[in-house]
Amino acid sequence: WIRYAGLDGKIVYESSGSEKFRDAEALLIRRKQGVKEGKQPHIKRIANYTFGQLAEQYLEWIKGRQASVNVKRSVISKHLERYANIPLRMFTTAVVEQLQSELIGKDYRNAYTNKVLRVLKGMFTKAVEWDYVEDETLRRVRKVRLLREDKHLRYLSIDECQALINACSPYLRPIVIIALYTGMRKSEILNLKWSNIDLANNLILLDRTKNGERREIPINATARNALLTLPRRLDGGLVFSKPRTGKPVRNVNVAFNLACKRAKIIDFRFHDCRHTFASQLVMSGVDLATVSSLLGHKHIAMTMRYSHLAPAHRAKAVEILDEALNGNYTKTIQSGVCR
Incomplete structure (x- = not known):
């Protein structure tokens, strides 16, 4: 001061x-x-807002703007609610580092710990924009570095996919089939409405995605058959709802983990169904640009994590060049390999 x-x-x-x-x-x-010089300094007065007031305003603001509102509400409720009565200006680098250390101590994955910190940093970014707190507080919060995440991809083989589907309860089975055969995120599946599904053209149309862009997802025969087994609501409402109450499904982790246990599949999360979808496409020879489009990735760099799964196809591409340079170019084109 x-x-x-x-x-x-x-x-x-x-x-x-x-x-x-x-x-x-x-x-x-x-x-x-x-x-x-005769100038009276203009001092910006900032009220003594608490974290609880910021959380309430932030959750209201992200409604309709971000598809991850339920995830962020869960993070705030589970890990950040204890700060509700603390003034925003009291947040220091030490406070955030202590939170990070506690999450690590509870054996949360680095990716999840980073998710909690990203939510916190996002909240303080808006707090500065709304004049809830000064820039220096945001700098102190941002100073905490994110952890290095494990980039290991877990995906299922064809046989494991079938074993998982067979191990699912009748209620969970169509949800898992849609995940494995469309690559949709869990939040996209659980929020899917019949009004988003065009069975005549075999398409799922998503308006609210993680990156905020509209996405069209082709429906193959297996995914279509899974949808046809479900009762269709005339009001175009939710595709998946609780059988007894008809209320939205918030999570399927318990049922999913039980199915994995029955199928003897270890270290596999629901989100890994999305990795399985992408990995199997790449190993089947589908190009990364197409896979990126199907996943709804904003940048193809996000899809490059799957590139190592296609070494055989890269080798095949080099063989095409070998044939072309050795006078077999016409034969290569006629075979339909080179396009």
């Missing part, structure tokens, strides 16, 4: 918005120079 006399002679106390002495000193020099 700095202290100086304003044009009217009254003592002014002002936060420098920094923990560094030189920053406070530089601000004090600017303020005194302004007073000498």
